[in-house]
Structures are given as C-alpha cells and as structure tokens.
Amino acid sequence: MAEASAAAGKMKDLSISEVKKNKKDGAPKAAKKPQQQKKKIEGAALIGIDVAKEDNLADWYTQVITKGQMISYYDVAGCYILEPGSYAIWENIKAWFDAKIKTLKVRNAYFPIFISSDNLEREKEHLEGFAAEVAWVTKGGKSDLEKPVAVRPTSETAMYPHFARKIQSHRDLPLKLNQWNNVVRWEFKHPMPFIRSREFLWQEGHTAHLTQEQATEEVLQILDWYADVYQELLAVPVVKGTKTVNEKFPGADFTTTIEGFIPATGRGIQAATSHALGQHFSKMFNITVEDPTAKEAGKSEHVHVWQNSWGLTTRSIGVMILTHGDNRGLVIPPRVAEIQVVIIPAGVTAKTTPEAKEDLYNKVDKIKSDLESVGVRVETDLREGYSPGFKFNDWEMKGIPLRIEFGPKDAEKGQVTTSRRDIDDKTAARGETKIDDLKTAIPELLEQIQKDMLAKATKAYDEHRVQLTNWDDFVPTLNGKNVILVPHCEGDKCEDEVKAKSARTALGDGVTEDKQAPAMGAKSLCIPFDQPEGIKEGETKCINPDCKNFAKKWVLFGRSY
Template sequence: MADNASAAEPSKSAIKKAEKQARVAAEKAGKVAKAAKQAALPVVGGKKADDIMGMTVKKTENFSAWYQEVVLKSELINYYEEISGFFILRPTSMYIWNTIRKWFQEGIEEMGVEEASFPMFLSSKSLEKEKDHVEGFAPELAWVTKAGDKDLEVPVAVRPTSEAVMYPYYSKWIRSHRDLPLRLNQWNSVVRWEAKQTTPFLRAREFLWQEGHTAHLTEELAGEEVLQILELYAGVYEQLLAVPVVRGRKTEKEKFAGGYYTTTVEGYIPSNGRGIQGATSHCLGQNFSKMFDITVEDPTQKEGEGAKHIHVWQNSWGLSTRVIGVMIMIHGDDKGLVLPPRISKIQVIIIPVGVTKNTTPEDKTKMYDQLQDFKDTLKKVKVRSDYDVRDGYTPAWKFNDWELKGVPLRLEYGPKDAAKSVVSFARRDTGEKGTIAISDMAAEIPKLLETIQSDMYAKAEASFRSHRVVINKWEEVVPTLDSKNVVLIPHCLAEKCEDQIKDSTKGAPDESDGPQDQKAPSMGMKSLCIPFEQPEGIVKGETKCLNPECGALAEKYCMFGRSY
C-alpha cells in the first residue's frame, strides 16, 4: 500500500497547513508544467507547434519534445487543464488499454483469479498498520478533509494502491486452508500526487492499472504464481505491443517496500539509452499477513496437537497505462505514432485517390461503394478498417494524417488500381509499398498485418539485444552508458554498493543551452534487475564485484542503467 501515516490522525491545524502547502505546490506545479509544455513545443514559421498540422520535432533532436508532440497530435491524450498533472485518455488510448485488459483478463481467469472492486478511500488507521510500506507513498497521498462544507471527523486518503483497503477483509474471509488460494484482481485508477514534472502515460497523478492481490498456503505456491503473472506481463509487451523486455528479479534495494522479493520485466528506450520498468510481480511473503493477521490453521498438524495457526503467503502484481508510453517511445518516428496491428483501433485505412473535379458523381459513388465493399470484406476476416472520404483534403494530406496517427497499413484505390483489379498498399512501419489483387485481400491483408507485427518486434528486440552490453572492466562502464546502452556487470547485490555505483557514475550537470536530450547525461546508473538469463563469466568464490570501491565477491550479473 502506500502512505505517510503517523500513529495519530492528523490534527485540524496540521490539515489546514497541509491544505495550504498543497495549494501552493499545485499552483507552482501548474506553472512549471505549463512552462515546460510551452518550452518543449517549438515555434515554426511564427506558429506554435501545436497549431501546425503534422510533426515539427525530430525524435533524434529533442526526444522529450517529440514525445509530447506525438501523444497530443496523434490524439492519444489531452492535457486536463483544470488541474496540472492529470491527462485525458482519448479513444485510441482507451482502445489500446482495453485490448490489453481483455488479453490479460483472459490469462488470469484461466489461473483462477476473480475480479473484485474495493473502495477508493482508506483511513489513516488502516495506513498505520503498514507504516514501513506506506512511507514511500507518504509524500504522494491525496487527503480528503471535507464533505460539502463540513470537515470530516476522520480524513481519508485516496488510494495510491490497495493493500490497506483489501487486506483487512482477507483477514475476515480467510479462515481455513480450504479458503486458499484467494486470488482477486481489480481494474481501477489510483492517485499519487507527484511533485515531479508529470509526463503523459509515464508519470501522472492519476493513472489506470490493474492490481492483483492473492493469498496462498505456502511459499512454493506463491512463487509459482509470481512467475506465471510475470510471463503474462511479458506477453503484453512482446505479443501485443511488439516491445521486448528482460525478465528478472529486483535487487533488495529496488524491491517492493515491505515485500519478500520482486520480479520485473524491464524495457529499454533506444532514443536516450534509458531502461524503464515495465511491470512487477511481487511475492510479499508473510509480511502483510502478519500486519493484518491473515492466518489459517496449519493443515499439517497431527491429530491431538493443539491448534496451530500459520500466516498465509501473499503476492501482489500490477500493470499500468505506462505500457502505452513505452510502446510510443520505442516504435514512433519523425512522422508520428507507429502502432503494432494487434492493438491498433484501425488496422487498415483505405484512401481513395485519383478523384478530381472531372470525376462524375456516378463514378465517385461507384468508387465509394467499392471502398465499402473492401471494408466489409476485411471485417469478415476480423480486420479493423475504415475509409477516409473527407472532402476538402488531398490524398497526400490524408496520408500524412493517418501516418501521424500510426495506422499500420494504408490502402490506396483509384481508377488506375480499378483497371488492374488491385489495391495499392503502404506499410506504416517500413514505408514499403506494393499492390494486392482485390480477389486476394481477405487472405493477404491479415497475413501482411501479422508480418508487420512480427517485424516491429524483431527490430525492437535486435536493438535491445545490441544495447545490453556485458562489462567486466570498470573504466568501460560510463563510456558504455554514454553510448546509450544498459550494462550487465558482476555485482555483489549489496545495497551500499548500489549507492556507491550510482554516485560514482554521476556526471557534472550540463549547464549549456539546448534541448535536455542533447546535453551530456549527469544521471548515475541504478540497478534495473538481476536477469534470469545470465551471461557466462562469473566464477563462484573468485569473480569480484565490478565496483572498485567494493571488493566483495560477485553474486550475479546485474543489469544497470540510467533509467526513468
């Protein structure tokens, strides 16, 4: 769960002070966010970038400004201007999220996970039970102190996560080992009042996610589920989003606060060389069951022995709309969004060409009827398509517009195509062009979409593989990071050593003018995960931790990098 709760409920004076501080912080954050937004979007030809059709920023020249422009202009999000740090997810984004939701829901239902819905508010009393875990969320808690014009007797917090909401009821519902496993998942939004500058999908004050919370009789059963869920998360990235990830375990320093251990899927952003956490599946051990008194009678005790109770083993796991941001950053280009076919709301856009002022109304109607036939044909083979017959826009303008929106495949159809009984196509991912016989559309277009999906994954996987570099000499670490790589180094896995590594790989802040992405990086590297897929090279009892200030023996190769 999450928060900053003190043993006693907040006093009225403390609440008023907090409200004032929150107002000041919100005003300041709003000004900062507005300034950042304006600064990120350049002026071109006397116009602001958001007033110009099409992309104005190159991905390689100003990555953060490019990202902001692409999510806005491709109609994925809108800034919620009433309160800073919040975003509106538009239909294209929600289609992607709902596709992920459906796919993942089917996977967990097969495992026996049931859906539930718990309230969004939690009390300071609940938070007190998990002080240690909540500490990390404390600065981000949003408190409700009034109902109408009356002060609440007991302020309530908006959930940043739901352990403190759910686990008191697990304690009530789990009475016997026969009640196990208890596996619940909920799809909801959570609020974490970020003080840092927010970024669409990656860092928002409210975001959508799923959170699964389960209880098991033994460590082995809990551990089995942890890896099953992790594989489903990897599937979301690899099978739906065409994004490669590394499966691994977090170090003790980076694991979930209050948990036993954390497994993770880690991504990589080629444009800046940063790692990014994709999703996490945690084994909580018995820590939370002890906090919330979730016990069962030990089924292994012998008859005649006194009643012996054991604490259950718990897991929690979560995936958020951050996945959409990762996908955008990896696949997008200077023309805008590039969507993998499996999650694209429109997979094929059909655009009429060769229609001129000399085209008769009858010929125009005949062509548009043919476009509808194409759409009907594709619908029968479960291809999501549409056609663009907007008046007043040239075919070239429409091409650019749909490329900006990332539609995977464009079909063009005009009098010349009709004469040959073909449609012309253009792939969004590669720009490759060709023709398909109209009679073959139902068979060839689904195959082409699958080729696009697999090619996008293969390209991203090759990039990630080539930028995961095994390093066995300390002096090579920073130059390798500066070349936009993540590194795998022999490491002792000690927390103190991780702190030293982060400090020793920091650079001096670059005070020069220009886009932040073009400045020399000053961020130190942190551990991303201990990959399950380990390079060869560590000799137990001989290989030293690569950190020259450490001197301890290495336990594993650990993946480090600059990260989000």
C-alpha cells in the first residue's frame, strides 16, 4: 500500500508522459485544439484529475482509468493491462452471473483459443461478420504454417464440431456450456480501454435444445440477467430489446440486446447480447437427433437442434466508469467495488503521544474487524507522511464508495464521520454514525448508495431518451445528446438512409450543438420490448421522409460506440 501510494504521488507527470507515449499504442487521443483551455478542477490534488469531464472526455477518461488504477498501457496497440481494481469488479460480476447460469444447469468448460481455417470458413455468413477483425497465426517459430490458424473472435465454429460429436441422442439435450475466456478482434480505428480493445475478457454461453420454445425461453432469461448485471450490480440503466436485421449477430435468427447510454456524449452503447441462433449452425455442423415424438408415432425422423449463444464482456466496466465517474475520478457502486469502505485516522499530529496514537489505531482496527464481520470489504489507510486531505483525495479518485474518518474527538463522542463518494456536494456527503450501530448502519448506507447511483443514472437516461414522429425534429434532438424512439418500417435499406441523413457530413457545418458530439449518423440500437402506444398498422408513417412504407414498431436510434 505504501509503495503504491508513493508512486501515486508522481502519477501526474507519469500519466502525461504515458499518454504521449501511448497515443500510437491505443490510448485515447485528446482533441487538438490549442485555443481550447482545459478547465482546472477546483481543489484538485497533485495526483488528481486536472481536466473536466464535460470539457474533454477523452483526456478525462484516460486520466480517470490510469490515475484510478483501473488500467495500465501495454506495448501492443489496443491491448491493456487490467489492474487489480478493475479485475476485482470483473470477478464480482463473474461470481454473480456464474451462480445464476448454474441454476439453468449450464456447465463451464474451456475450448482452445485457436480455430482452424477450415472450421472458421465453413460458415460463410458468420465469417463475413468478423472477417475484418480476425487475427491469423501464419508462422510457428521460423516456419510458415501449412494452413493459417485463427485466434478466436468468438467460439461458435470452435465449439460446434464438438457439439456434433457430443450430441448423439435427444437424451443428450439440452447441452449447455459456458466459457470465461478472452477473445481477439483485431481491426478497428479508435481503441478505447474497456470499450473497444483488440483483446478483451468475456463469458460466452453456447447451448443446444430440442425445441425452439426451450431455446427462446433461455435467450430471454439470460437477457434479464444481463440487465440485472448492469442495473443491480453496476447501477447502470439499460433498455431491453431486439436488434434489427441490420444489426443482429451474423448467423442468428434474432438477437436480443440491452442498450446503455453515455450522458457525456449522448451516445448509446451495446451492453450485452443474447442470440437465438435457430438451426442455422446445427445444419452447418450437422448437429441432429432422432425426433422422440416421431419415434413414438412409429416413424424415424432426425431433427436439427436449436441453438443459442450469449455474451457479456469487460466493456461493462467502461460503461460503469463513463456513467458514474466525475471530475474527482472514479465512482464505483458498492456491490462491485473491491474496497467498499476505507477508514482514515484523523487528528494525529506531531504532538500526539505514541500511546494515544496506538490507542487510536487499535480502535480503528476494531472498527475494521466489526465491519468485516458483517461482510463489508474494508481497508484502513495508516500511511505515514501523508495528510488526511491527501488520503481523502487519493481514495476519492479511486472511487471507493464510502470513507470513514475517525479521530480522538470522534472517539470521545463514540462515533465516526462518514463521507459518501456518490454525492458531489462534499458537505451533503458527510454524516455521523454511532460506533455501536456500525454493523447495521454501514451495510444499510452502502445499499442506499447503490440505490441512489442507479436512480441518478436512470434519471439521466430517461431525460435523454426522446420519443418523436417528425423527421424535422430528428437531427436537432440527436444533436442535443439524445437517443430517439421513432416509428420505423424495420427496413434495412431505410435504416441505412436514416443513418446517412443524420450524419454531420450530410448536414453541413454548424449542426452539432456540442463540439465533442460524434459526427456519425444515428443507427438503430434496438426495437425495445417495451413498446409505447401510437403506431397504427397501415397508417403511421415511417420516420424517414423518403420511405414509402408504414411503420411497424418504435425503434430506438442513436449515435453509438
């Protein structure tokens, strides 16, 4: 702890040089506008964040994830080191979700990272969806490989030959396997740690069922749990829905999705997906069983199984950071935080006797033990040579949900002083709790922080999800950092037209209200499950003024990551 904090004292100079060094290695690039002055954050410590989130999101994000010790840069472009603080969040997500899927009798397994070119290329439509992102191994040592081997971008083609061997009878169904692994997707223009990287961690579930009904039931259950990961663990609101034909997973019958929102940019973001693959892959890989109902009727008939795949990635951590982070750094929800509470002794001065100091520290240890006994993840900061103010800023930057301050005056009163990280007003964030009540009061306070963080983020999403029917309002509303719910015909060509019409290049200069808003057009994010009233079949016009078809559903459009 002491070495890490001493290093943090030099973080400002280090991070600036690292950002310059790593621009070519995948670090987010700040806007090059010499005339634009960064807003200096009031009260920022030497190690703190020195640019406002609202002024330069790319620079802010780089500082937050590096100074908050979430990420370290690596010497391979687009690849990053997950520090313990961020990996602990992933472990908490993993533990929660893994327990859920095991109630469905999903079993964890592991398949090799390498996929033969023969298997990958067997499924043309699937490969086309990933072709630009596939990394290929062409040499082994100094020798050229006879056939190149792909590094998995996803594992359908790696796993389904195994499924074909494993499934010999309807009694072998359902087959439900999941991997916690890494994947590589190589080609992209703008890497962003957590959000878009060449290698990332995820889980990928792959299941096979006898009937379409069984498969569909699982797809929707998994999507509900993905929504819970974001809303119940990360305090991030999402919209559940189905992808349009343009946006569905290559080779799927349909794709269900949860869509998040980043208020700082007004952009939507795909948070997780659950795919109903139908019989597409089972026909490609010849995964069949004898139909038990046909056998009972005295017939012999083989049927292809119905398959699903579903995945959740470490992108979730980036969405959490972008949603909750502020100008003091990270703000981490208590349920996933590696450290939920930090205790900082106060009132220790040069005049404090060794005996008084030892007594105070013993009481701090007792507070720590009491909280640990009720399951609170707690740390004490006993570093010498650092003022309480420095420690406050240090832990605030790391996003620790709750700080407890305890000094001689607090000891006399039999209480501690608390400070919530999720409240911007430092005075409003403070409170007092009796030491005798800590075992119940602190867990309750952490739950209140979790609830309030979700409520705040939900309010922001609700305010920026706008329903409209007039095309003339579409682009101005989009430029106001909103996503838009509109009537749409669900036509793929029409969808492309909407995207082209709403791009900045199609509209000329001066149409974007926020200089940091992206220039791309609006794409479909999802067809929400929760459909408002108002669309009349054969009467309601599609939002695209050039489209001659009538609207079928309300579709959520927005600029996106």
